[in-house]
Amino acid sequence: MPALEALWESRQLTNNGPFHQQLEQALCQFLDVPELALFCNGTIALLAALRALDLEEGEVITTPFSFVATTHALRWAGLTPVFADIDPVTLNLDPERVAAAITPRTRALLPVHVYGRPCDTAALDALAARHGLKVLYDAAHAFGVRTPGLLRAGDLSVLSLHATKVFHTFEGGAVICRDAAMKRRLQQIRNFGFVDELTVDSVGINGKLNELQAAIGLLQLPRYDANNQQRAAVDAAYRAGLAALPGLALPPGTDPLSHNHSYFPVRIQAGFACSRDALYERLKLQGILTRRYFHPLISRFPMYAELPSAQPDHLPMATQAAQEVLCLPLFAGMSVADSARVIDAIQAVTRSG
Numbered sequence: 107m108p109a110l111e112a113l114w115e116s117r118q119l120t121n122n123g124p125f126h127q128q129l130e131q132a133l134c135q136f137l138d139v140p141e142l143a144l145f146c147n148g149t150i151a152l153l154a155a156l157r158a159l160d161l162e163e164g165e166v167i168t169t170p171f172s173f174v175a176t177t178h179a180l181r182w183a184g185l186t187p188v189f190a191d192i193d194p195v196t197l198n199l200d201p202e203r204v205a206a207a208i209t210p211r212t213r214a215l216l217p218v219h220v221y222g223r224p225c226d227t228a229a230l231d232a233l234a235a236r237h238g239l240k241v242l243y244d245a246a247h248a249f250g251v252r253t254p255g256l257l258r259a260g261d262l263s264v265l266s267l268h269a270t271k272v273f274h275t276f277e278g279g280a281v282i283c284r285d286a287a288m289k290r291r292l293q294q295i296r297n298f299g300f301v302d303e304l305t306v307d308s309v310g311i312n313g314k315l316n317e318l319q320a321a322i323g324l325l326q327l328p329r330y331d332a333n334n335q336q337r338a339a340v341d342a343a344y345r346a347g348l349a350a351l352p353g354l355a356l357p358p359g360t361d362p363l364s365h366n367h368s369y370f371p372v373r374i375q376a377g378f379a380c381s382r383d384a385l386y387e388r389l390k391l392q393g394i395l396t397r398r399y400f401h402p403l404i405s406r407f408p409m410y411a412e413l414p415s416a417q418p419d420h421l422p423m424a425t426q427a428a429q430e431v432l433c434l435p436l437f438a439g440m441s442v443a444d445s446a447r448v449i450d451a452i453q454a455v456t457r458s459g
């Protein structure tokens with residue numbers, strides 16, 4: 107690969123090298139955002155974003171229906187997570203439940219665009235403005251979602267560029283921000299807090315993405331649109347093939363252009379031929395690996411389960427969603443024929459009961 111030769115010749119293997127700078131620029135353009143700082147992964151990007159917003163103590167309201175890294179970042183930053191319930195349709199934080207969870211100790215909101223489906227950013231941002239709160243969006247699922255302004259909402263948004271996401275650098279992450287001053291602050295936090303050769307002015311971390319990974323990102327980015335079209339075709343095939351099955355609820359329809367088709371979460375409800383977990387097992391026996399994202403809820407993990415806001419009766423919608431949801435296979439390179447096999451297997455389960 108010529109890119110690799112150029113990389114080796116340059117002798118700059120990390121620390122904001124040429125590939126890194128090119129990828130930051132290319133992503134700003136591609137995502138239509140003003141500024142973006144790359145990180146070594148999404149979790150460190152979340153930590154750096156919390157530090158850049160000067161969030162060091164107090165409560166942060168967040169969703170239990172996400173990947174565990176969302177809440178772990180709060181704990182690593184010394185913040186207290188407060189769980190609020192989700193909207194039963196979008197599965198994102200319900201702004202009314204967030205409003206009810208605000209206390210004098212609340213400092214910020216950490217919502218997640220779950221499965222790449224946009225949060226009600228207008229309501230959440232307005233709520234935060236009214237109460238003087240910061241808003242950090244976990245946009246780990248939302249790369250390429252074209253809803254206007256989505257990645258400019260709140261104070262900062264964080265992406266994950268992990269191999270399981272729709273665009274990746276094997277491991278990687280990014281923080282999206284509005285201006286050059288915030289980008290500088292993120293760059294300093296990313297590099298141990300160094301402001302210049304001799305000055306360290308914050309408790310920074312090593313959050314740098316290396317040149318090899320940045321070059322991989324540059325090679326992958328031009329393929330995003332074709333991959334997305336392929337995912338859209340699989341999404342459409344699933345919708346057509348599973349529409350008539352009793353007890354199986356499809357994900358809400360989305361504008362195919364704005365969506366990134368990162369996940370295909372169906373809900374297995376009363377009236378389906380078997381339980382969600384039985385369906386998971388039966389598909390697995392046929393080599394079809396589905397995922398029960400996000401079961402268990404983050405609030406059920408032992409380090410959070412004792413929090414008052416973690417009690418299941420406080421989180422009825424999230425609790426129900428975690429019991430019902432099953433993400434069907436949807437990955438780069440998957441064909442409509444692959445999805446037909448999954449559809450056939452699910453239909454066979456409904457016939458046999």
Ligand SMILES: *Cc1c(COP(=O)(O)O)cnc(C)c1O
Binds near residue numbers: 172246247266
């Ligand atoms: C993947 C993911 C993360 C963590 O990102 P990494 O790059 O794996 O550290 C955080 N939040 C959500 C919602 C994720 O799906």
